[in-house]
Amino acid sequence: MAKDKDGSGTGNRINAVENAFTMIERMQELEQCGVSELAADLDIPKSTAHVYLKTLEELGYVIKENGQYRLSMRFLELGGLVRHNRSIYQAARSEVDALSRTTGEVGTIGYVEDGMRVLVYRTEPVEGVSDNAPTGEFTEMHWTAVGKVLLAQRTDEEIRDVVDRHGLPAATENTITDLDELLKEAAEIRTQGYSIEDEERVSGIKSIAVPIDSNGSDSGNSAISIAGPKHRFSTERVEEELLPELRNVANVIELQSRHY
Amino acid sequence: MAKDKDGSGTGNRINAVENAFTMIERMQELEQCGVSELAADLDIPKSTAHVYLKTLEELGYVIKENGQYRLSMRFLELGGLVRHNRSIYQAARSEVDALSRTTGEVGTIGYVEDGMRVLVYRTEPVEGVSDNAPTGEFTEMHWTAVGKVLLAQRTDEEIRDVVDRHGLPAATENTITDLDELLKEAAEIRTQGYSIEDEERVSGIKSIAVPIDSNGSDSGNSAISIAGPKHRFSTERVEEELLPELRNVANVIELQSRHY
């Protein structure tokens, strides 16, 4: 198997674990696969793929269904427990549900990890536009309301770091692709206390976000947002209804998380 | 450990992968830990724990926050994607949401894997009793409505197999702890087409479930249920409102999943 490292890391790590996870990640993309298929895809010997699959199957993280291997629900369990352990989730979930109900828009809990925005939780209203984003989705920060408001909690230098690592790809013509512009907007967000994303990731969709300042270790890493069709997010409605509502909910969440 | 189904034999598996996952599972329980702490807990050398943690950290599955290691949201991502790929989830989610809304009770999507019931999705109504079960929860089948209705889809012999592997632990005094009784109930469920769970797992909670017969590979592995406080689940309401509603939703889901 590939042996030469790029030398960037401190080097000596456990290879087998690395291999296992690249196989897991590839399997997720393939949804299901056979031994030979996976081996060919990853350009490794059949026998190698086989031992790994059998190991993972024995551990319960991979299952074989009608002759095909696939990732098991054990990953859902693990992910669910990881989320379950985060105080922000416990404190914010029902509040975001309520927020979505009263506004009739999509409510989300976002978190920053590794310079990316994680979709911790999402509630959709009855007739809501379902973009069907999977729970746990990682995405760049600069083109989501949650991401921008969380970036604004960091110093300019830290923002530069994030951009260095992940770049500023464009999704629509409104996406911020210039670092200076991003820093300028971050400054604005800092004084405003909230962020607006206007068709910067998905055309037709607008959203607003405020940070959650819990006292715990998650401090400065969480935010909540409301999102919906642009035509429903007039400046008036945002300023008079959505933003006050969002801030109110954020306060409740902060109080609850202090209870811990 | 008990093994050998059909001479699945050698048992020669990759140790490092096994170690990695026992560490991951332990870390989930500890929520966060240091190197020495984890090493002591698992009774392995510090240096061993260290390489594994560093490896997992480099892969992004573990992060270090204020001197403590913890599982990262990458597991939430993985779990979210695994669920996202299952057709039952795509077909049933919004329907179960609607079901919960119209009945005012907790709606769930359940799945069977490895002889256990997996909580794929759960919607809670506004004033619902939140038992706060984490998404992806695995539990024995005999004490949940979903579990029992899915058991009933199997032959008696298969049910025996499941009981052999996981036993019939008791949660309340109503839990079925006798195999013959379970088989008898399975037979009844087969003719009825639905299952009822009456304070068999949590005192004060009652629930009903019906299977989802999609045509896909998931066939016979999925079910949906409604659960709530026992006093709201009178025989009348179950028969006249909840069960018809549940069956109706199941039909819609089956139609949608056939669309695939």
Place this chain on the structure above:
DNA sequence: TATATCGTCCAACAATATTGAACAGACAGG
């Protein structure tokens, strides 16, 4: 200042992952 505990690093050794080749079973087409 001393003492304990932490995380990190390293090098030597033994253990273990790796791999090609060989085998059996399923399946399709001739």
Place this chain on the structure above:
DNA sequence: CCTGTCTGTTCAATATTGTTGGACGATATA
């Protein structure tokens, strides 16, 4: 019915790789 080509699986050889105790500096505690 045989033949060829796919599977998935097993095994034994080799060297690559994980393992480990001990040493180190940094940090926290007394």
